[in-house]
Amino acid sequence: MYPWYRAKPPQGADLSLYPRAYLLSRPELRLWHTFGMEWKEHIAWVAPILATAVAYLVARYGPQLAHEDRIRRALIVLFALAFATAAVAGLFGALITKAAPIR
Template sequence: MELSTRETWTVIHGLVLGTLFLLAFAGGLAGLWSLRPGLITAAGIKERMKRLYWGTWIMAVTAWLTVITGTWIVYPWYRVKLSPVGDNLYAGCEGAIVPGPSCSPRDFLKSNVSGATAEWHGLGMEWKEHIGWAAPILATAAAFLIVYYGPRLIARPWLRAAVITLFVAAFAAAVVAGAFGAFLNKVAPVI
């Protein structure tokens, strides 16, 4: 049982950091949702807020680590041009059923040598690589707001809803990026 360097980084980028992000989001959302009058005692608020601060900042940091490893480590392996020979942009991909030494995942998808795969790049990867960067920005803003207002959010339902909106938007951006990432890694793995 072994993983190559590239496989290890895709596991760190997608599975390890992605799982941490999901856990932190679930905990954070539950904590934010329960910041309502009459639900928690003063002692309970103090105890819960600490967990909420940690959870939301872990989510933000995880989102940053995910986009940084994705963009600067994994993405160059995905997009490197390996297949062109003369005028044939995808010569190295001929007969391929998965990407390989002469056919990067992007070349493989765009070449359509193994079915109609070009849209996985044109829609999936193109959206994933951009929308993913919205997640850490939104998650950091949400974490700041949660720490800045703290328990005061209990007394301000509208503001609490606005922060939840920001928090969920960060998650939604990560879901688009993460879901396409999972599918892309099935169709054209970085190996």
């Protein structure tokens, strides 16, 4: 979907066929691109980084996690944040697609 979102419309083309151009051409929808899409693109990178950090720490501390409450709680929070960031990115993607569907 991303290449179609970023496609530049030819001169005189119907902007409704080009989601990014369509959002930027309408003042009431411009925020969906300037905030929503940019935020979605950047927050989506946080989820795999956090999940990788959790996987590393679980591999590193393994059985110690049963006795280390602080580390275990920190890992639970990091993993929940990974899911939350993925959910936010997915929500923004769905809302942007709703505002400017790809046809």
